[in-house]
Amino acid sequence: MKILLISGHGAGDSGAIGNGYKEADLTRELVNNLAPKLRQYATVDVYPQDRDAYSDVNKGNVAVNFANYNYVFEVHFNAGGGDGTEIWVTREEAHITVEEKILSKISQYFNNRGVKRKNFNVIARAKRSGVSSALLETCFIDNANNVNTYKSNVNGICQAICDGIAEGFGLKNNGTTNQTIQPTKKSNEEIAAEVWAGKWGTGEERKNRIQAAGYDYNTIQGLVNKGVGKNGGPTNSTSVPSKSALDVAREIWTKGNWGSGDERKRKVEAAGYNYNEVQKYVNEFAAGKRK
Ligand SMILES: [Zn+2]
Known part of the structure; x- marks a missing residue:
């Protein structure tokens, strides 16, 4: 829908x-x-x-x-x-x-x-x-x-x-909350650069527009405050993964973190991981090949 x-x-x-x-x-x-x-x-x-x-x-x-x-x-x-x-x-x-x-x-x-x-x-x-x-x-x-x-x-x-x-x-709640909507088009860093370029307005207007577009305002404003994108960014390095793909797969399998389906793909990629690699490990857990 x-x-x-x-x-x-x-x-x-x-x-x-x-x-x-x-x-x-x-x-x-x-x-x-x-x-x-x-x-x-x-x-x-x-x-x-x-x-x-x-x-x-x-x-x-x-x-x-x-x-x-x-x-x-x-x-x-x-x-x-x-x-x-x-x-x-x-x-x-x-x-x-x-x-x-x-x-x-x-x-x-x-x-x-x-x-x-x-x-x-x-x-x-x-x-x-x-x-x-x-x-x-x-x-x-x-x-x-x-x-x-x-x-x-x-x-x-x-x-x-x-x-x-x-x-x-007759729509079903898809389980997302206002806070977990992930941007599908641009990275947070790209939006931060657009904020610096004046494309998202200021103050309340900026906040409303960023949220309406499905981005997390606090995350983006945090980047802006740190100067991310100030000189026209975005930088190539979006996020630097702190764990291995296997660690992420283990979290998915044992703790149920990272959601499922499209949501999981978005979150995993937004955090800088290769989704296919992570999912391959998840499948191995599911097949009993890993513990
Ligand atoms: Zn009218």
Whole structure:
């Protein structure tokens, strides 16, 4: 299961404004909180947050291929003096089980305004690519009660959305936690170098973006603080293994460390070991050839 999360507005379009907040900021906050939760159930990508998906679709300049996903979920905040949550799907969407599930979960915080249908730009474009899509209007940014409830319960509200999506699709928790997500594309050192190059912003923004991309913020900030990647890095030596491949295999076999499957491969490689070599030893343990 692959899910694309999109924060509505941005790239110069603030979206609606109310009670001292800009919609574009709230949609980013929400997606950056939701993404790590949802990664316990699915592969989750976040649409580049320095862009505005709406204008990208209009200009035919979309940064991702919607067809690579099973679900596209776009986040907005409503305006106009109403109260509560609504979710929009395209007229072509056959089933709204997932959206009803999300609404039922989030209704512990907000009035449930139901699932509605309209072919908004981004979700319509996703649907034309053959992908189910939905647009969440989380609550009303110009309703002080709504915004206060949102701001005091960001975590719980994102958990409710996550639970709704997971239950709606029948997804199983894959056992990962927010802390153990391993980057699949770049090494921590490469990200540290990008931080030095100014690609990840500063302060809270940097933290949110690094976490949303699936990296461990503390690890990367630690490297940055040590000056790793400062002069354009990354260095060739990523991590220097401190144990032999056989030691690692023994830990896997006797202690159950390092996880299993893809997770094990990622962790073993991230620590600088040759996965095939480690796995070969594990297989020998399993076959009784080693103790
Ligand atoms: Zn909006």
